[in-house]
Amino acid sequence: MLFLEYPPCSTCRKAKAWLDSRGIAYTPRHIKEENPSYEELKAWAGQSGTPLKKFFNTNGLKYRSLELKDKLPAMTEEEQLTLLAGDGMLVKRPLAVLEDGRILLGFREAQWEEALL
Numbered sequence: 001m002l003f004l005e006y007p008p009c010s011t012c013r014k015a016k017a018w019l020d021s022r023g024i025a026y027t028p029r030h031i032k033e034e035n036p037s038y039e040e041l042k043a044w045a046g047q048s049g050t051p052l053k054k055f056f057n058t059n060g061l062k063y064r065s066l067e068l069k070d071k072l073p074a075m076t077e078e079e080q081l082t083l084l085a086g087d088g089m090l091v092k093r094p095l096a097v098l099e100d101g102r103i104l105l106g107f108r109e110a111q112w113e114e115a116l117l
Helices: 010-021 036-048 061-064 068-076 077-086 108-116
Strands: 001-004 027-030 096-097 103-105
Touching: 001 010, 010 103, 010 108, 036 077, 061 068, 068 077
Parallel strands: 001 027
Antiparallel strands: 001 096, 096 103
């Protein structure tokens, strides 16, 4: 499993501790230092069946400073993917890409438990 995280993020730390306590193996990837690419994000959005807007970290400072709440609805999918790929801090985290192709966005323990145990 690929585990995209921002190490200072408390939710990411909570998810990582949850994985560790259950002995679930993962490959960590620092989302700010190694942004997901346009191609990765496009594939993950397709695999997840989740609207692309859900991939945005709506609680982040960058999201708010760019006023994306108002701008996203008018943006094309290509524009949204380009924006996400350009700055890992815009991407919702943690993001887990499971070996079977399923995607977990954010950390909701019940959802992760159902998907991983």
